[in-house]
Ligand SMILES: Nc1ncnc2c1ncn2[C@@H]1O[C@H](COP(=O)(O)OP(=O)(O)O)[C@@H](O)[C@H]1O
């Protein structure tokens with residue numbers, strides 16, 4: 001009895017320790033890498049703790065608690081609430097449907113030929129559906145963009161693909177290896193830049209790259225050479241021998257990107273690689289990403305910047321509430337969703353008549369030559385029109401405006417298609433914000 005009483009506090013102590021280890025979110029420290037990878041690193045931690053315990057009885061208590069908490073954890077996962085998934089929405093975009101059909105039609109024997117295939121990938125956090133049955137493929141030398149505002153489900157998608165979060169339903173295959181059943185093989189083929197830098201603050205940039213290179217199984221000389229090239233191309237070579245805690249947020253993102261690109265993996269996941277990076281440095285990161293795809297490696301990139309996706313992605317999708325709402329090349333999306341053109345006219349200053357009269361002449365001209373033009377803005381001789389007729393040919397529009405230049409006081413003008421940014425805003429206005 002007395003022995004049982006003596007066991008209770010220590011068992012409770014260990015149980016609490018395991019519970020915290022599994023459930024607390026990763027803190028912002030150098031320990032973070034281990035914590036974000038806790039499912040992989042747990043056996044190492046447990047072994048170290050076990051070896052430090054001397055008394056046989058304490059070791060026994062420790063083992064009982066480790067086994068019990070691991071069992072409890074897997075039991076908790078298995079009883080995860082998974083509400084029934086809704087049927088495929090009937091209003092789903094045709095391109096998204098085509099991609100879904102294509103991904104789901106790839107049979108087991110052909111999966112090996114594809115870099116990445118996701119089939120009905122789904123993530124529930126309790127009852128919150130974060131990723132809703134997404135299916136897509138990523139080819140070699142393709143940069144596939146997941147574009148969406150906060151809470152759209154981009155990071156959850158990566159976490160499932162990296163085995164950091166369980167997959168609620170569906171599966172994904174990296175060069176034929178299932179994420180659900182062969183996550184170790186999957187890791188060998190992916191370079192990953194997580195959204196929040198998971199790097200050791202005490203190491204220098206060079207040591208960090210060396211460490212991750214060795215973990216990847218690269219030779220030392222190769223790592224040294226690649227680290228230099230990557231630091232140079234990404235623009236942090238002058239900080240290479242500084243400790244990471246001295247790095248700015250932008251330089252940490254560059255280092256994380258370098259870690260992802262370091263191995264010669266055929267697939268690279270970049271979760272918001274340029275968040276916090278200044279505009280000039282952003283371009284350096286973009287060039288590095290372009291070089292990666294040119295070298296025949298597939299990249300999946302998340303971003304909230306349409307400009308970034310337009311610059312880098314061969315195909316992109318806009319993700320809202322865990323679903324894809326459109327998918328295709330940037331130009332395809334522009335053609336499909338652009339709802340007309342923007343016409344900007346700059347008036348020339350002329351002595352012959354007052355400015356207001358000249359502006360009226362231009363307004364009459366535009367109204368009589370375009371279908372239902374809408375004056376969006378008028379400011380100091382600058383007129384911005386929205387032209388809703390998307391069927392009008394470019395040549396016709398330019399011919400009209402060239403004629404206008406001859407008959408009105410116009411210094412300059414420009415006609416532009418609706419931007420991808422406008423398309424993005426149109427889709428993302430439906431993103432839920434209640435659970436972010
Ligand atoms: N660990 C978590 N536990 C519970 N809910 C989460 C967790 N991580 C993300 N979520 C929720 O899942 C949804 C998608 O989040 P996330 O994948 O981080 O989106 P994004 O990367 O596009 O900003 C959000 O509603 C978010 O609140």
Ligand SMILES: [Mg+2]
Nearest residue numbers: 154155156195
């Ligand atoms: Mg995210």
